[in-house]
Amino acid sequence: MPAPNSNFKERALAAFATVASTPGSKKPDPIIVADKVTRRFGGLTAVNVDHVEIQRGSITALIGPNGAGKTTFFNLLTGFDSVDEGSWTLNGEVISGTSPHKVARKGMVRTFQLTKALFRLSVIDNMRLAATNQRGESFIRGLFPFIWKKQEEAITSQAEELLTRFKLIDKRDDFAAALSGGQRKLLEMARALMVKPEIVMLDEPMAGVNPALKQSLLGHIKDLREEGMTVLFVEHDMDMVRDISDWVIVMAEGKIVAEGTPDSVMGNQAVIDAYLGAHHDVSLDEGR
Amino acid sequence: MDFLFITQQSLSAAIGVNTIIFALAAIGLNMHFGYTGLLNFGQAGFLAVGAYSVAVAVVSYNISLWIALLIGIGNSIILALLLGIPTLRLRADYLAIVTIAASEIIRQVARSATFNKTLGGSDGITGKFGKEFFDLNPFTAGLDLPFLRFTPNDLWVVVVGWVLVAIILLLMWLLVNSPWGRLLKAIREDEDAVRSLGKNVYLYKIQSLIAGGVIGSIGGFVYALSRQSVQPDNYGTALTFFAYTVLILGGAARVMAPIAGAIIFWFLLVFVEQMLRQAVSAGYIPEWLIGVNQVGQIRFMLVGLGLMLLMIFRPQGIFGDRKELALDARA
Numbered sequence: 001m002p003a004p005n006s007n008f009k010e011r012a013l014a015a016f017a018t019v020a021s022t023p024g025s026k027k028p029d030p031i032i033v034a035d036k037v038t039r040r041f042g043g044l045t046a047v048n049v050d051h052v053e054i055q056r057g058s059i060t061a062l063i064g065p066n067g068a069g070k071t072t073f074f075n076l077l078t079g080f081d082s083v084d085e086g087s088w089t090l091n092g093e094v095i096s097g098t099s100p101h102k103v104a105r106k107g108m109v110r111t112f113q114l115t116k117a118l119f120r121l122s123v124i125d126n127m128r129l130a131a132t133n134q135r136g137e138s139f140i141r142g143l144f145p146f147i148w149k150k151q152e153e154a155i156t157s158q159a160e161e162l163l164t165r166f167k168l169i170d171k172r173d174d175f176a177a178a179l180s181g182g183q184r185k186l187l188e189m190a191r192a193l194m195v196k197p198e199i200v201m202l203d204e205p206m207a208g209v210n211p212a213l214k215q216s217l218l219g220h221i222k223d224l225r226e227e228g229m230t231v232l233f234v235e236h237d238m239d240m241v242r243d244i245s246d247w248v249i250v251m252a253e254g255k256i257v258a259e260g261t262p263d264s265v266m267g268n269q270a271v272i273d274a275y276l277g278a279h280h281d282v283s284l285d286e287g288r
Numbered sequence: 289m290d291f292l293f294i295t296q297q298s299l300s301a302a303i304g305v306n307t308i309i310f311a312l313a314a315i316g317l318n319m320h321f322g323y324t325g326l327l328n329f330g331q332a333g334f335l336a337v338g339a340y341s342v343a344v345a346v347v348s349y350n351i352s353l354w355i356a357l358l359i360g361i362g363n364s365i366i367l368a369l370l371l372g373i374p375t376l377r378l379r380a381d382y383l384a385i386v387t388i389a390a391s392e393i394i395r396q397v398a399r400s401a402t403f404n405k406t407l408g409g410s411d412g413i414t415g416k417f418g419k420e421f422f423d424l425n426p427f428t429a430g431l432d433l434p435f436l437r438f439t440p441n442d443l444w445v446v447v448v449g450w451v452l453v454a455i456i457l458l459l460m461w462l463l464v465n466s467p468w469g470r471l472l473k474a475i476r477e478d479e480d481a482v483r484s485l486g487k488n489v490y491l492y493k494i495q496s497l498i499a500g501g502v503i504g505s506i507g508g509f510v511y512a513l514s515r516q517s518v519q520p521d522n523y524g525t526a527l528t529f530f531a532y533t534v535l536i537l538g539g540a541a542r543v544m545a546p547i548a549g550a551i552i553f554w555f556l557l558v559f560v561e562q563m564l565r566q567a568v569s570a571g572y573i574p575e576w577l578i579g580v581n582q583v584g585q586i587r588f589m590l591v592g593l594g595l596m597l598l599m600i601f602r603p604q605g606i607f608g609d610r611k612e613l614a615l616d617a618r619a
Contacts, residue, residue: 080480104486116481118474120612129474130485134467137487139495142466143459152467175612195485 008226012058012246013261019247021260021268024051031056031199031230032077032108034088037096039072039081039254046072048254049086054199059221059231061241061262064251065275070234071113073251074203078110079103090199105132107198113207113234115184119177123168126176126187127159128152130194159194166190166220182213189220200224202233206240218244242266250274289570292434294562299435301558305442305514307550308449309335312507313531314538314546315456319500321532322540323464325476326497327384330371331531333391334501336523337363338508340398340407343518346417348406353420357509364505368498376493388525399520412519421513445514452510453547456503461543463499472496473541533595539605548606556594561587 019025030053039047047069054060062070075081077088079100087096090108098106118126134155135141136148163169166186171179179187185205192200205221206214214237221244224231235241241248241262248265250258252274258265265271301307313331320326341360345351351359371390375383397403399410407413425444431437438446463469471492474482479489512518534553538545564583567573578586604610 078484080483099488100480100483101486101488104484109486110484112480112484116478116484118477118481120477121470121473125470125473128467129470129482129487132486136467137471139463139468139499142468143462145462145466148467191485 008057009222009246012055012225015055015058016247016261019055021258021264023256023259025053025259027053027055029056030054032088032090032232034077035086037073037076037086037088038084039069039076040084045254047076049073049251049256052249052256054230054232055247056230057225057228058246059225059233059244061245061248062232062234062251063236063238063241063248063265064257067253068251068274069254070251071203072254074110074201074234077103078108078201080110104195104197107196108201109192109195109197109199110201111185111188111192111203111205113203115181115188117176117179117184117187119175121176122173123163123171123176123179123187124156124159124173126191127163127194128155130191131155131158132195155194162190162193167216182209182217185209185217186213186220189217193224197229199230199232202231202235204234204236206235206237214240238266289563289566289572294559294566296433296435296437297562298555298559300437302551302555303436303446303450304438304554305445305449305510307554308446308453309507309511309514310531310534310553311453311546311550312456312510313504313527314534314549315453315460316500316502316504316507317531317535318540318543318546319460319472319496319503322535322542322545323469323476324472324493324496325380326376326493326500327380328387328497328500329384329525329528330387330389330391331500331504332523332525332527333387333394334364334367334504335508335511335527336391336394336398336518336520337367338505339512339518339523340413340508341505342509342512343408343413343415343417344406347413347415353417356417360505360509361502364501364508365498368501369494372494372497376490376497388528391523391525391528395520395523398523407520408518410520412517414517416516418513418516442514445510449510449514452506456506457543457547464543468492468495536605537595537598539608542605542607545605545607552606553591556591557587560590 015028019027032054034049034052037047037049038045064070072081076083079098079102083096087094089095090106095103095106118129121129134148135151141147160169163172166189168183168186168190171183176184176187189205205217209217218240221231245262248260248262249256250265250271257270257274258268260268313335316334317328317331320328338360341363342353342356345356345359346353371383371387375386398407401409422441422444425440427440427443430439431443471482471487475489475492482489511522534549535546537552538547538549561583564578564586565580568578568580568583
């Protein structure tokens, strides 16, 4: 499996060769550019990102300690939360303040930390639902099956193809609620692909997934890059971050404190401080 | 005890006018609650709007009945928009609060002295506003079988009513099996997931509210026309909750459920009432225990008890799938 990926990995890494490892650094071909994004909850400033760019066609990890504002930043970018200040663009088009379904239609599709499989729909219906521009989704046209039957068949075969790839085809007609936690993660990712996104935003894709399934999830994420998609993901699992990401952005207390390749970031003093506290390894007396 | 009479009354009720009205109300609720997960506690309001639109337009404004029916549908669409636009962006409970309040507002306005002239106050509107409908009645004789009994007018309402129910169920079946229906079911499961896939959830919730509301108001038409009168207190919250009972009895999110639910509900209600009445007058039940005047209330207690037992032993309703219900446990 790694052989065909390496080519894309090299290409993605080459793009980062000239990028400075500083917070908010410029990227050669950014798909997302965000400026001065601020979100406050009462007195708490959950997100305060001055500038960030996400490189197209790469896998970018967003890491940081609990409460760093990663998920909030995700929610803001995808329109699920409204921002206090700031703006961002997708492919050069301003999308801040856009409602979530419009963001998705523009090509940015997300998954959720707590998996949102649609439980009382079958697996195949979960997939079919996600296809875009369905004729039968209109009230009037829905009444006339001959209008949408043909499209439905095309959608179904596309969905079956994805289910086969994600090894869920055996579960095709089961309720989504009957899947295991890891399978639900797979279903959610496969479902997001039905939208044919340009950028996939994965919120903790590895949370609650057993080690065996983790490997196949990793493979699937690498495949996304191979197909030309951009991936931005939030994750706590450092092994995974090191394994698949081309670039790592570190958040702490709502700010971006470091950026860089996985290896350079892991040794960065700001990152160590963010995770362990600036005064670790120092006796309490000295700290005073 | 006259068992033939009891059977005749019960069976006539089981396929009678009330069953049609409650079936229609419950079909609308099935669209809202069963398929979309919208908690509409004001279905009575939609029936009231349908019934009153017809009565007021014909009696007070001398508009033709057929146009009045269109006005009724138009008004129920307006009501759905009024209820839906401010609340459907919010959490599900807000719709419940707003709809139950709105249906009570409609009833109170209808019975208020201020609008006595047009809406008839607490007496409602009585008059021959169904004349154009009953002029078309082909039945000169009623039905008088050992097991069924309808007057000519009731027979006409029942026949037209069931045809309407059949048409609406067919449309409903087509809708819930289309991509549109799939979207509604997905919204019921998780709105945010549906949003994340690029679907305009708000728009679909409004469409569902309108569709179910219009079906409810058609139930209101049947209510008004069958009695040739409208009375505000018929459209209280009890109507909504009976409609929910009918729906859950049949099994939510099943196309045929409201029909089965309504038939069983009305059969039981009339059967229990007639049994009690006959038993009391024949002296099987002593007068000090249940008086003839108390039968009307006690039948609801007994039917309520029966429904409780049903919910305990068959919570999914008659058509429901227990496994599917268990999935809701969000494991």
